[in-house]
Amino acid sequence: MEFALVLNPAGPEPEKAALAKADLLYIGDEFCEARLPTAARLRQAARRHPGKRLALLTPLLTQAGLGAAEAALSERLCEEVIVNDIGLLRRLAAVSGRRPRLTLGRVLVQSLQHSLRSPFFLAFLKRTAVNAFEADSAESCGYLPPGPDYRCHLYAPYIYLAHSRYCRLAGGFCSECRAACAGRAQPLESAVVKRMFVRGNSYLRVCPEETARASLAAGPRRVTRLVVNA
Amino acid sequence: MKIVAGVVSPREAEYFSEFAEELYFGVPQVENHRKWYANQQFASTAEVKTAVRAAHAMGRRILLAANEIYRPAAYAGVLASIRRLLDLGVDGLIVRDLFLLDHFTSREPGPKLVLSSTAGCFNAEAARFYARFRLARIVVPQHVLPAEFSPVLRQVRGPAYEIFYFPDCFCPNVDGVCPLHDINKTESPRNCTAPHALAGRSWRMPKPPWAARLEMIRDYYRLGVRHIKMPRDGTFEEKRSVLRSVLRISEALRAGVSRKEFLRRASEEA
Numbered sequence: 435m436e437f438a439l440v441l442n443p444a445g446p447e448p449e450k451a452a453l454a455k456a457d458l459l460y461i462g463d464e465f466c467e468a469r470l471p472t473a474a475r476l477r478q479a480a481r482r483h484p485g486k487r488l489a490l491l492t493p494l495l496t497q498a499g500l501g502a503a504e505a506a507l508s509e510r511l512c513e514e515v516i517v518n519d520i521g522l523l524r525r526l527a528a529v530s531g532r533r534p535r536l537t538l539g540r541v542l543v544q545s546l547q548h549s550l551r552s553p554f555f556l557a558f559l560k561r562t563a564v565n566a567f568e569a570d571s572a573e574s575c576g577y578l579p580p581g582p583d584y585r586c587h588l589y590a591p592y593i594y595l596a597h598s599r600y601c602r603l604a605g606g607f608c609s610e611c612r613a614a615c616a617g618r619a620q621p622l623e624s625a626v627v628k629r630m631f632v633r634g635n636s637y638l639r640v641c642p643e644e645t646a647r648a649s650l651a652a653g654p655r656r657v658t659r660l661v662v663n664a
Numbered sequence: 665m666k667i668v669a670g671v672v673s674p675r676e677a678e679y680f681s682e683f684a685e686e687l688y689f690g691v692p693q694v695e696n697h698r699k700w701y702a703n704q705q706f707a708s709t710a711e712v713k714t715a716v717r718a719a720h721a722m723g724r725r726i727l728l729a730a731n732e733i734y735r736p737a738a739y740a741g742v743l744a745s746i747r748r749l750l751d752l753g754v755d756g757l758i759v760r761d762l763f764l765l766d767h768f769t770s771r772e773p774g775p776k777l778v779l780s781s782t783a784g785c786f787n788a789e790a791a792r793f794y795a796r797f798r799l800a801r802i803v804v805p806q807h808v809l810p811a812e813f814s815p816v817l818r819q820v821r822g823p824a825y826e827i828f829y830f831p832d833c834f835c836p837n838v839d840g841v842c843p844l845h846d847i848n849k850t851e852s853p854r855n856c857t858a859p860h861a862l863a864g865r866s867w868r869m870p871k872p873p874w875a876a877r878l879e880m881i882r883d884y885y886r887l888g889v890r891h892i893k894m895p896r897d898g899t900f901e902e903k904r905s906v907l908r909s910v911l912r913i914s915e916a917l918r919a920g921v922s923r924k925e926f927l928r929r930a931s932e933e934a
Contacts, residue, residue: 494838496808497787497815521789544841545784547733549762596842596856599807602870607809623861626844632862637837
């Protein structure tokens with residue numbers, strides 16, 4: 435099982451032990467395109483973490499965000515892209531020749547749901563050689579195509595619930611915002627959802643790593659990576 | 665603006681056919697984005713038949729909201745239900761499911777297809793991904809600003825585009841991926857508008873203020889978007905009030921008034 439760590443420039447510095455253990459570092463954001471890294475920031479990360487493999491984590495994208503994601507990938511510092519936008523998936527899947535490995539992220543999995551197992555999409559996956567998905571709950575794992583041909587990356591401790599492009603901290607839609615908004619997740623007391631948290635523009639539930647592993651270890655999906663998003 | 669009105673009964677279909685270019689509705693046998701609200705579905709096939717007749721008598725089209733995503737095991741049942749409704753004269757589908765989009769493009773072409781806002785089409789590449797399905801229209805997601813969406817309108821010209829009447833319908837979270845409306849599985853979940861507590865204070869999930877949502881309509885109109893959707897939610901009286909607002913802003917948009925004057929006219933009591 436691989437171990438990946440989501441680097442959060444606005445959050446606390448990851449523990450050295452966790453960093454040392456990580457096979458792969460995720461740089462970017464699943465929920466906000468204003469937090470997409472530039473190529474310069476990726477270079478900096480590559481220098482700071484020599485020997486570590488890098489993956490670009492991307493959100494749902496506007497047209498400008500699509501351009502920013504492509505610019506970040508221009509120097510080929512990332513061996514993998516976590517894709518959460520169907521447009522970015524279409525664009526990168528069409529690249530002939532060498533391209534980063536593509537993984538469908540949690541937001542796109544939540545968006546396409548059972549369509550991931552439709553004949554149309556299975557043919558798309560085969561044609562484009564995309565075979566990895568990210569999930570974080572029994573429900574989201576249930577959307578994924580089963581079988582040994584597909585790999586599942588599992589998140590802990592935070593399960594994705596929802597996100598807004600109307601940022602609570604910026605007080606508006608904020609494509610230009612670079613504020614350090616996504617520090618620690620704060621508990622949100624709710625009569626609706628137990629153990630809900632808010633971080634930046636996202637709403638999360640908590641699922642400890644042990645619970646995630648235990649609930650999915652016996653499942654039919656091939657879980658090949660644990661992604662820690664603390 | 666060309667009005668697309670959500671209706672929940674033959675009476676509403678008859679009334680709104682006078683003003684709307686197109687109607688849409690849901691039925692319980694085909695899950696849709698209001699599936700927990702029994703009062704937002706037609707109660708019977710007989711009601712659908714009457715509504716179709718009323719719409720067609722006025723020269724209007726009427727579409728089925730089939731805008732959820734269906735399990736592969738349910739495909740046969742969903743298709744059978746949809747075919748029965750198409751046989752009654754329903755003109756098309758509002759859809760996001762890739763199986764349905766593919767099926768009604770390549771296997772049984774004919775029904776008019778409108779891509780639901782819940783598909784999350786935020787950029788031109790996404791629009792191109794979906795445009796292969798012979799879409800008549802794409803409903804613009806609520807969480808993309810007109811300036812952000814203008815490249816899509818310029819670059820992908822096959823389908824027409826539609827926006828919601830934002831003052832009445834604007835989700836706090838990105839629609840299509842937010843499961844909050846599904847969590848309680850009740851007719852009135854209000855999960856995303858309920859007060860929560862953050863750091864000991866009452867707190868609600870934020871969304872743009874009313875005036876900003878109105879301005880988005882004006883900006884989309886100026887970019888060429890001509891379809892506006894009135895949601896199914898609300899009583900008949902509430903929907904008539906929304907209709908009056910939509911007609912008033914449509915008139916202001918046609919007149920090309922300034923932003924300030926547009927907001928003034930739009931703010932008049934319905």
